[in-house]
Amino acid sequence: xxxxxxxxxxxxxxxxxxxxxxxxxxxxxxxxxxxxxxxxxxxxxxxxxxxxxxxxxxxxxxxxxxxxxxxxxxxxxxxxxxxxxxxxxxxxxxxxxxxxxxxxxxxxxxxxxxxxxxxxxxxxxxxxxxxxxxxxxxxxxxxxxxxxxxxxxxxxxxxxxxx
Numbered sequence: 327x328x329x330x331x332x333x334x335x336x337x338x339x340x341x342x343x344x345x346x347x348x349x350x351x352x353x354x355x356x357x358x359x360x361x362x363x364x365x366x367x368x369x370x371x372x373x374x375x376x377x378x379x380x381x382x383x384x385x386x387x388x389x390x391x392x393x394x395x396x397x398x399x400x401x402x403x404x405x406x407x408x409x410x411x412x413x414x415x416x417x418x419x420x421x422x423x424x425x426x427x428x429x430x431x432x433x434x435x436x437x438x439x440x441x442x443x444x445x446x447x448x449x450x451x452x453x454x455x456x457x458x459x460x461x462x463x464x465x466x467x468x469x470x471x472x473x474x475x476x477x478x479x480x481x482x483x484x485x486x487x488x489x
Contacts, residue, residue, distance in 0.1 A: 335426065336393065337433045340380040345372045348380060348398040351416050357449045361474050371400065371414065378402050378413060381433065383426050396421040399430040403438065405445065406482075410438040412446035431462055435487055442488045450479040459483050 340348065349368040352358045358368060372380055383397040397417035405411020412434060417426045438444060446464070448455045464483040473480040 335383050335385045335396065335429045337381050337383045337430065340372070340382050340398070344382040344395060344398070345369075345374070345380060347395050348372045348382065348400075348416065351398070351418060352414065355416060355419070357452045357455070360451060360478075361449065372398075377404070381430070381437075383417075383430055383433075385421070385426070394418075396424075397426040397430055399434055401434055401437070407443075407445075409443040409445055410434070410441050412444070415446075427458060428462065435485075438487070440488060442486065444485045444487055446483050447480040448483060449474070450481055456481065 346369070349365060349372045352368040352371065353363060353365040363371075374380075379401045381399050381401065382395050383399075384393040385396045395418065397415070399415045400413040402411045402413050405413065412431075415427060415430055417430075435444065446459070447470070448459060450469075462485070464485045466481055467484045468482040470480040470482065472478070
């Protein structure tokens with residue numbers, strides 16, 4: 327896929343079909359596979375809940391110019407210390423590296439405004455994601471050793487959004 331531009335990507339709340347797409351993507355991708363999350367568990371994570379919002383990035387993809395789902399972000403508005411928390415984010419394999427993930431993060435930052443802080447966790451074995459978040463201005467603020475699986479930490483990341 328060519329580099330995505332914001333004009334090519336539409337981000338909106340998820341439909342039921344989108345929720346299943348996001349759960350299937352999670353269950354077939356790392357870090358969730360390494361964390362032992364199967365489809366049933368992933369469906370439960372993306373299920374509609376009062377305290378979370380699931381957003382899907384759709385974009386023009388391929389010769390048919392269909393608006394295919396490219397990525398998702400699951401957001402909890404008051405997730406960590408009362409601040410917005412990104413529960414999960416994922417990008418379809420053929421859309422990775424094209425700007426979809428950055429567009430999703432930018433969307434979240436606008437969506438949670440005027441919140442001053444944004445948090446997320448990334449697994450210690452997920453070096454690519456750690457570099458991605460660092461490029462977007464997230465800073466390491468803590469570790470949860472052996473939190474989800476033995477031998478790996480969940481790294482707490484923070485980004486200050488407003489003064």
